Amino acid sequence: MAEDVKRMPVGAGLPEMPEEIFIAPKKVAIDWKRIAFILLGLALFFLFYFMPDLADAVDPSGKHFPLPPQGRMAIGLFLMAAVWWIFEVMPIGATAIAIGLFQTIFMIRTADQALKDFFDPSVWFIFGSVVMGLAFSVSGLTKRMAYKMLNIVGENTNFILLGTFIIIAGMTLLMAHTAVAAAIFPLLVAIHSLYSESDQPTRFGKGLFIGMAWTAGAGSVITFLGSARAVAGAGMFQKFTGGTEIGFFSLIWYMLPLGAIMVFFIWLTVITFFKPERARIDGLRQRVADLGKELGPMNNKEKFVIGMVIVVLFLFMMKSFSPIPFFKDMDRAAIMIVATVLFFLSRTLEVEDMETIPWNIILLFGGAMSIGYCLYDTKAAEWMAVSWVSWFQKAPWLVFVLAIAFFVLVMTNFIMNVAAIAITLPVSLVIARYLGVAPEVIFFASLATAGMPFNLLIGAAPNAIAYESKQFTAGEFFIYGWIPSLILMGFLAVFCYFIWPMQGMPVLGK
Secondary structure, three states: OHHHHHHOOOOOOOOOOOHHHHOOOOOOOOOHHHHHHHHHHHHHHHHHHHOOOOOOEEOOOOOEEOOOHHHHHHHHHHHHHHHHHHOOOOOHHHHHHHHHHHHHHOOOOOHHHHHHHHHOHHHHHHHHHHHHHHHHHHHOHHHHHHHHHHHHHOOEHHHHHHHHHHHHHHHHOOOOHHHHHHHHHHHHHHHHHHHOOOOOOOHHHHHHHHHHHHHHHHHHOOOOOOOHHHHHHHHHHHHHOOOOOOOHHHHHHHHHHHHHHHHHHHHHHHHHHOOOOOOEOOOHHHHHHHHHHHHOOOOHHHHHHHHHHHHHHHHHHHHHHOOOHHHHOOOHHHHHHHHHHHHHHOOOOOHHHHHHOOHHHHHHHHHHHHHHHHHHHOOHHHHHHHHHHHOOOOOOHHHHHHHHHHHHHHHOOOOOHHHHHHHHHHHHHHHHHHHOEOHHHHHHHHHHHHOOOOOOHHHOHHHHHHHOOOOOOHHHHHHHHHHHHHHHHHHHHHHHHHHHHHHOOOOEOO
């Protein structure tokens, strides 16, 4: 017996070990590029955290604007967030959370101030807009709209892009660009699925979704209904100028030509830099006609969604134009949340649909609101505005106006566009009097750039909504965004010097 044991090979009688257990684990490559940008963001933050106090900003009247230590740290946090967002060192929603965390840990603002901004009414407005877009998709209305539109524009991919952009710009004349982007997003997903069966990025997909974000911004500057910024900006302008009012049709008269030209040039930019792989989608008309027939007649859910859109649009118009306090004082976020609640009460949406909401984007805008308020509350934004505008106080009037517009363009990519106007307009109007520049041209130029943040996802909700398509990266959006941004600045120069004066806008003061 002992001999048998001795002769028994090691492991005899035991089950054979699976081969895969002996396969060496794959080495995970270290992403040095990602680590470098993480460290770069942190270095920028701590540079401003430890540096000595910066000199006061001084306006032409001699008024000093000091930068408190918290404001200096806020600028560092602002730069760190920009680097992390642009290079996507981690999910953009996680970077947003880091913004609130850094403010709290380094005592830039209290936890109550830094974290409650994630539930700001503007964030709830974006949430409601996203839910409305989800209702379009779940009800089947998105596909019906996509098939109708494609049947009209045809099979040429360039014309499909143009038709899409015109529809988006047209919708922003009547409703907030955030709601438009949320409603149109599922439609674009349906269009792209007809172009490519793969979920991989395509040049057509990049152009379609990036163009959607850019066009929503360009269209939103034309009327007071396109965004909250025009209404708020007009109210500030009236206060700062002692009663000069910007009327509804006055805004359209001056901004419609600029908005329309920008939509056209956005299309040209898209078909040039994101030239579709296919010039045509052969057989598309017949295909969408067959798919449209399969949908059958409009169902009750689709009818309810259309009804809710009409109700929401009516409430927004009443808020803008009605003298009745009930409507005038109603919050925009509340209007969108009413629609959200009714979608679930009517079972147009179910609880499972909540899981498909892009919470990454909701968090992104929570962080955007937090850094925006941080710059505003700590006086950092005011200090930057006065410092920038004061550099141009002796420049020719056109250079001065364009410098203000460019500052708003940069700032509106990082903070709320209303805040960008609020911190820039008072300072610029003071300097304008020294240069003999009329306040109207400053306001309209600033309003134009405030509505078209083409570089960063946090600049506007349509940018972030488009990002959910996964057709482009934040870095691509940032780099290519400089093209329409520079085009916008070029057109602003032409409008300020030639077109707006021809339309009757005061440019030089009396």
